[in-house]
Amino acid sequence: MGAPAQYNWLTGAYEAPAVQLRLEIQWVPESGEWQAEALEGVLLLATETGTQLLVSGRGLSLGKHSERLTIKRHRRLCGEIPLFRLQEVVVMGRGISVSSDLIEEACARGIRMGFTALNGRPLALLTSPYLTATVETRKAQLAATGNERGAQFIRWLVAGKLRNQEKVLRYFGKSREGEAAKAMTDAAAGIRVLRRKALGLEGATPEEIRAPAMGLEGAAGRLYWGALAKTLPRGLGFHGRTAESPVDGVNCALNFGYGILYSHVWGAVMNAGLEPFAGFLHTDRPGKPSLVL
Template sequence: MSFIYITDEGAKLQKKGDKFLVGRNLEILMEIPKEIIEGLVLIDSVQISSDAVVELLKLGVPTTWISTHGKFYGRLESTRNVDVFKQRRQILSQESEFAVKLCKKIAAAKVHNQLTLLRRYNRREEEHAKEIASLVTRLQILQKNIDFVSEKEKIMGYEGASARHYFKALGMMTPSPFSFERRTRQPPRDAFNSMLSFGYTLLMYEIYTALCNQGLSPYFGFFHALKNRHPALASDLMEEWRPVLIDSMVMSLVHHHEVQPEHFMRSEENDGVYMTREGRTIFLRAYEKKLRTMNRYLTGEHSYRKSLTIQAKKFSQALMAEEPEIYEPIRIR
């Protein structure tokens, strides 16, 4: 089974027999047997025929459209898994004790994973070692503070403060062509932030799909505030995974020189920095490799993509039983 990313400008996806064809003008770029498609991501101006749309709906293949800048356009999805009773429970649980306890668990796990990643890279850091060590200490204090509060606003306040310290430290550990001072988005102001934003968008809709498959609504969360058109629950469950999957992957890309400054360009439209087509190809290859990497953090040995599915199922079980203990966020070592 494969996740397919179609990035060729002007390409068109069509169905022919038991295959999908990706073509441009009169040239066939790719033939994809329908049995192997696990998910589909179309970037910017890729077109899709109506018969391909119908077949993807029949197969239940999640199909996502994003821009070359990583902006989410929309998704093609069926309603076969919608469970209104679970979604009603989501709405009723938003301000409950269940929600607060889950917020604490996920916020604490996220900070733990941030600390683990910083410690991995601080071992080789010399120039900023003392300043990074100080930031790590602040993160440790904030992590402990999360355990002693029971208001969602305070939990989010500590989580936000930890993120600022974390990204400041991460920027110091990054090789000079990709070093940065803080997290920037909409638009990203540097190459490192550009990769983070693109990766978070991809990860968000991996989790979105996993939640939909459990019959849940990705839009009713328990941590982030409700906002029109924002999948709050997918964003909530993504928090523990950001350092584990995207931040660590981007650090690997820059430290192993797999991406170069020439793989990025500055937009004249908004002064943001974005990946070139070649840069996106390198990034998507690394992203797929990361999601298919096996791990033992949850029960048994699974790919990280399977782990996302397991966590969505665990959340569903915890929600319906109203027992936050059922859900255990990932904590890397």
């Protein structure tokens, strides 16, 4: 059974979420024992929109040879990946080196390079400034932070998120029975009510509708995660979403995934020529990319 289609409020159409696949890296046969060690910390994932390389493990180094990205461990070649296949490279943790030749080639090709801690916390994003030199786009974005266009964007953003949450709950509810099925149906119905309220928020600027929009988003989030918690084994200790200092494995995994997504979204925002620190739903704060959040 495939994943449910999600409604995109910006395009006005239902879209199937990208399916993530694990791809095989061209490992060097002569690597011997090094091949097995490198496999543990290198993962190549792909969707219909691009390919992402995740690298984690001390002693690994990334470089460039001809038209390929090379992966070495303790200076010994382990694998190669054609550069034209890559959209993003994520380096996780310490003890990993990246050559200046690869950085130059990645910038020229528009390949983003993200650096995160082992827990997924973003540290840095490397991208070429020449790929985002779209002044008119940023001017329009900044103007929208104070007019009706920005307010409408908030309505679409929150309503789109809530609609997708509702669809996910209804999708999983089809394969559940008893209390879990009822919890999902009731939560989905509640989120639908909140979504309609989000579309009807009154206000001519983002500042006027920001607080009520975030209130609706928060209420929907509690319904959503509360319903999902009832479908998981109790032994996992998951009772709802906890972003700060989680003690259960589910929230830790979610934080890790959100950290990777954070870098990916930030890179997409930059490549689109937008200003990551000028948001709509989230208020501007020093050091916080509110548009990415």
